[in-house]
Amino acid sequence: MTDNPAPAVTRTNPPFASDEATMLTSWLDFHRATLALKCDGLTPDQLRERSCPPSPMSLLGLVRHMAEVERHWFRRYLNGEDLGPTSRYWSEAYPDGDFDLVEDADVVADTAAWQEDVAYARAAVKDVPLDTVAKLPRRGDEVTLRWILVHMIEEYARH
Incomplete structure (x- = not known):
C-alpha cells in the first residue's frame, strides 16, 4: 500500500x-x-520550481503558457474574438x-484560467468541421481547425 492518494x-x-475529429x-x-497529472498534488512552490x-x-x-495558447488559438483565431x-x-x-514571472503568480487563479480556456476550446470545436478556416489577424494567413488541433497536440507534446 502506498502513502500517496x-x-x-x-x-x-x-x-x-x-x-478524424474524435481522434x-x-x-x-x-x-x-x-500536464494536469504532472501538476496534480504538487504545492505552489513545487509548481514554481x-x-x-x-x-x-x-x-x-x-500551465500559464498553455492557457495563453488555448486562449489565442480557439478564442482569437478560430472564433475571431477581439x-x-x-x-x-x-x-x-x-x-x-x-x-x-511565476515567483509571485497565483497558482489557483492561473490553473483555473487554464481549465477555463480548455473548457472553452472543447466547446468551440464541438461539431465544427475540421476544414473550418481560421484567420491569423496579424499575418493574414488562414489555417484550418484540423491544423489548429494538430498544432495544439504538438504544443502540449513538445513541452
Missing part, C-alpha cells in the same frame, strides 16, 4: 479507431490530462512572462 486527474487513452480531440485531451538552470521552465509556467493586444502573462517588456 490516487491522483485526482484521470487520463483516457485515445481510441485506436475513430473518425484529434482525444489526443489533445490526452496531452492536456498529461525551475527544471534546470538556466531554463525558466516550470510546471506553473507551462482579445485586445494584451496577454494575461506576457508583455512587450516581458515577452516570456508566462514562463519567467
